[in-house]
Amino acid sequence: MFIGKVVGSVWATKKEEKLKGMKLLIVQHYNVDMTPLQDFHICVDLVDAGLNDTVIVARGSSARQTVQTDKKPVDALIVGVVDRIDLNK
Amino acid sequence: MKIGRVIGSIHSTKKYPTLKGYKLLIVQPIKSNMIPKGIPIVCVDTVDAGREEIVYYVEAKDASLPLKEPLTPSDATITGIVERIDTLKENLYKK
Numbered sequence: 001m002f003i004g005k006v007v008g009s010v011w012a013t014k015k016e017e018k019l020k021g022m023k024l025l026i027v028q029h030y031n032v033d034m035t036p037l038q039d040f041h042i043c044v045d046l047v048d049a050g051l052n053d054t055v056i057v058a059r060g061s062s063a064r065q066t067v068q069t070d071k072k073p074v075d076a077l078i079v080g081v082v083d084r085i086d087l088n089k
Numbered sequence: 090m091k092i093g094r095v096i097g098s099i100h101s102t103k104k105y106p107t108l109k110g111y112k113l114l115i116v117q118p119i120k121s122n123m124i125p126k127g128i129p130i131v132c133v134d135t136v137d138a139g140r141e142e143i144v145y146y147v148e149a150k151d152a153s154l155p156l157k158e159p160l161t162p163s164d165a166t167i168t169g170i171v172e173r174i175d176t177l178k179e180n181l182y183k184k
Contacts (some may be wrong), residue, residue, distance in 0.1 A: 001131040001163070030138040031128055032096070047105060048103070056099065056104070059164055060164055061149060065162045065163070066105065069162075079106070080113070081107065082101050083103075086097050086098050086099075087097035
């Protein structure tokens with residue numbers, strides 16, 4: 001999984017039937033020391049994350065390993081909201 | 090599977106229900122010569138790894154196989170702690 005920050009949301013009325021009812025958020029990649037990286041993902045949100053939240057995102061087929069996203073066209077999923085990051089130093 | 094060094098941990102109370110009870114660790118992937126490679130990733134821990142330990146982890150869909158619930162959204166899971174790495178020529182790492 002990677003760490004990211006929610007920077008916005010995606011609103012779509014015309015979308016794949018299986019994706020209806022799912023909240024889509026724009027997540028910018030961050031390094032563990034919280035420096036932003038130049039990469040973005042549109043993620044399905046199942047943990048009710050909000051704007052500016054630091055989140056953990058699972059990518060690829062692992063994003064379909066939930067009851068809600070099983071066999072659906074999803075490849076990025078927010079699996080948790082970060083409270084605290086502890087580094088060894 | 091790949092190897093990496095545990096460089097930190099993540100606390101998260103709001104997470105997907107099937108991930109509850111698992112520790113999340115930050116792992117810096119390393120090359121076989123112990124040099125860091127790429128940016129750190131977040132891994133689910135199943136073996137109770139500690140800080141600064143060298144671990145090996147599985148990626149992609151296979152990462153949910155070592156976990157109890159079949160439907161757990163993890164794309165990187167620590168499956169073992171490395172004690173030593175030997176090549177034909179030398180001993181690269183010893184705990």
